[in-house]
Amino acid sequence: MRFLYVAGTPEVEHEALESIRDRVGATFGVPVRQLALPAIDFAFDAARRQYSSAGVLEMLMRTCPEDALKVLAVTERDLFIPVLTFVYGHAQLNGRVAAISLARLRQEFYGLPANRQVFVERAWKEALHETGHTFGLVHCADRQCAMALATNIGQLDRKRDSFCAACAARLGARLPQSPRSNP
């Protein structure tokens, strides 16, 4: 049997990681396992004071468990790719590994009072989005679908934490069981 691993770096709070793990498991309908990752200091870029998401993905590919269908890394560190100022997440399209950053998902990051529910929902959406990419899904034109491109927090908040019918159908063909859609 192959598992979808949700892997947290040491600084990620346990409760948030479990919540993401459960949501991913429920949506993709495959057995999910939790994994502990080492700190990602190796990916730190001193000039940008951010962490290279490409470096994190490379590490995941090297350390990926043999029975892993996919591995989704979750970190509190702010991720980037060289051409962009930041990324909420990064995935190998049609690959095995993906990573999401929780750094910009909290209301506090935008100078607003903390809101646990908003934070958790944003994390779910990002987790589904990047994991979706590993199953070959590209950005969806339906702005409410979890696979829609979000380049700012407003766009992320407008999305649902589920796939549109079309994306769910595409996923269904690649999964042992059909994912849950919310048309």
Added chain:
Amino acid sequence: MKTHWQILVVDDEEVMCESLAAWLREDGYHVDTASGGRMALDMARQRDYAIYFIDLKMPGGMDGIETMMQIRRLHPEASIIIITAYATVDTAITAMKEGAQEYIVKPCNPEEISLLVNRIIKVKNLQRENSILRQKLARRYRMHDVITKNPRMQQILALAGEIASLRSTVLILGESGTGKEIVARAIHSSGDRELKPFIAVSCAALAETLLESELFGHEKGAFTGAAQQKRGKFELADGGTLFLDEIGDISPKVQIDLLRVLQERSFYRVGGTEEVRVDVRVIAATHVNLQQAVIDGRFREDLFYRLNVIQIQIPPLRERREDIPLLARHFVERLAHELGKDVADVSENALRVLMDYDWPGNVRELENAVERAMVTCRGRALEASDFDFLSRNGPMKAWSVPAGLSMQEMEKLLITATLQSTEGNIKRAASILDIDRSTLYEKMKRYDIARAKEEKVEEKSEPRP
């Protein structure tokens, strides 16, 4: 559709190149990468990329600007986005001057790059749509798409091709439904006015005053209801072609105005004092006998000669029956797609019905008949029964023998009619009448029958003023 568009990312830093490519792939684009200018050029020669992201600073003697310039030589329509980590006003100006569409400083905001690519692709989609529509139009009216194997029609097409780039006025004569406007459009789209407007006006559809304003435009306040200045069809067709259909129906007043435009190449808007100069090729068409209208005093002789510089006479469909199967099958193919019907052919029996029918409404009537048959057709081919309505609409006239004629008068009528149908071809007429050519010549002499003109397509020239 994003997947149609291909993007090339050019950067000597692999991580930069791959991460941008991966990010764009997640958006659904097909993305390739090149690690330098020379590699990018090789790839651009093999594939037509819609967008190039090119890093400004690259080693190896070919920087981003040089790479961009060489790619633009290969693909002038490609959109190029220069990426740099070192933003200076000078490099930005140089990049834009050399043809970069955009200039971004890395790292840039994800939103910025996403909007940029979406904007470029939106324009590309519109350009592609525009190009497809132009191709469709060109295919529809291109000479060799006029479906015919009739020698007279082929002569017409050859003549139309020869005169396409001239400015001379053309007069197209032919019954309704023979395709006068299609020939006019074919002349327009085969010549050097192809990319300029083709404006068609049906002169019969408008009253005299309306036609005047329609053709020449009017000034604000020229008449009640003229709330603002309006440009006429002559102005709208400037640089292109103005097709005046049913020219035989225009009033004496408009005939004078038209004559003046054709002579002077300029006119005044209704109620205007300013002379408007235009470069318009006029193609006129009519189903009426203009020469007879001139004799009857209904049409100005001087205008007739102005219009009749090049004359094209389109034969009615009953005189080019060999085109009926070709046209019928062409309409089936086109209409099957438009109507969403699984009809692919016309049976031999159905073709026989179509060949026997006289088609007073010509090609337009044939097209309508095929469409009507396809709507009710239940099989994969149109059958004779699908065209039953033709016999109900207009049964073929049986040839009734006029009473009170002598045998000799009858013979004269028969020979005259046969010669008309063969367009003066003695050999074919003799073969139809089943007599020797010498006998036919003898009878023609006896009955004083002139040999009908073989060629109705002729070019007349008139010295320009």
